[in-house]
Amino acid sequence: MTDMRSEYAKSLIQLGKENPNIVVLGADTTDSLKTSGFGKEFPNRFFNVGIAEANLVTTSAGLAVSGKIPFASTYAIFLPGRAVDQIRNNVAYPSPPGKKGLNVKFVVSHGGLSVGPDGGSHQQIEDIAIMRVIPNFRVFIPADTIAVSKLTSLMANEYGPFYMRMARSKTPLVHSGSQNFETGKGITLRDGSDCTIAACGITVRMALEAAEILQQDGISCRVLDMFSIKPIDHEILEKAARETGCIVTTEEHNIMGGMGSAVAESVSESYSVPIKRIGAQDMFGESARDKEIPLLLEKHGITSFNMVKQVKEIRSKKL
Structure with a gap:
């Protein structure tokens, strides 16, 4: 950490x-x-x-x-x-x-x-x-x-x-020291063909964990680190939409106007597919002691287990 x-x-x-x-x-x-x-x-x-x-x-x-x-x-x-x-x-x-x-x-x-x-x-x-x-x-x-x-x-x-x-809490490493970062370019951390999870911040690690769980159920999930919210990487998102057919976004932010909104805006203009946004559902947070933070995130659905659930549900809506 x-x-x-x-x-x-x-x-x-x-x-x-x-x-x-x-x-x-x-x-x-x-x-x-x-x-x-x-x-x-x-x-x-x-x-x-x-x-x-x-x-x-x-x-x-x-x-x-x-x-x-x-x-x-x-x-x-x-x-x-x-x-x-x-x-x-x-x-x-x-x-x-x-x-x-x-x-x-x-x-x-x-x-x-x-x-x-x-x-x-x-x-x-x-x-x-x-x-x-x-x-x-x-x-x-x-x-x-x-x-x-x-x-x-x-x-x-x-x-x-x-x-x-940046986040307040300590975070695990998800990138290697050789990883290149460019303005306006997302990063494919894990390839997959059945669905895509686009994440940012602390939710990237959760997305990777969700992909591991989904793999055990025979579902191949792509994971994108969309660290560059603006400019957003239109190319990587269109590719994910075309190749996986559905996208789940996850962020530590209100779903209104956040990264999920940016992804939806981009995909809707290039190759529209079903999208599910995970984040605060147009509501404020609340007090939580450090040991209770996972419970607060769970209340807002910001967990790897909810990502798994949402991926399974959205796959049924693929065009």
Whole structure:
């Protein structure tokens, strides 16, 4: 089990050594996000703006205009939760000649329902919907620490505004160190011919577990890591639709406007097949102690066993 926040902080320090223009900002959560380590390494390139998320965004925009590459981080419920106006109008909207948006990277933690003890008010399950409709933004949800490391480097080296959401809890590895990550490209983790499960974040491991269970029942299930929510990989989804005939999506997010919606939009315009979306069913989360988080996820159907159930049911609707 590995910690995304620790890997993110480690990656920032390495990138900071390679590029003096990288700066890091926080909003009174720098210890929790582990980014305070960057501040100890590069005190003149580290800014804690306090509990002021709108200032976090606007200060990042100013640094980007000045030629810096700002990585701004806090909890997902606060960013985008408290600063959509500033994100839209101060980062996404201003575009230098020939470019789209400003070169700001928002990397958040504590996304999804697995922020159990913080309760429903702090379980951010609307951020994908919010961020993917803002023009010029690209949206990532990594499944493990390897993805976090690779995507942090990718964001540092690609111009433009990014949003990446990490999990609070420790996660198992699903990728190998040699795995390549590209903006707008999903990853086929397991091939299959009877159905496809498209997952992101912590649900990717669950999808692989579901595929193993289905294999025992003679059902061949393809598993896709759709870490790049925007841009979405239309090619890999159309291929999956044509070759497997049905798709189950799974995410730690409201099914309204989330990754499942993005998949459905894409597939409906290329090769329409039955799709079942697993996630929060247009409702908020609720408090759950750490040991109770699996029960909270189960309540919302975010389990490998429900994926198995939904795959079996949707196969009967294949055209």
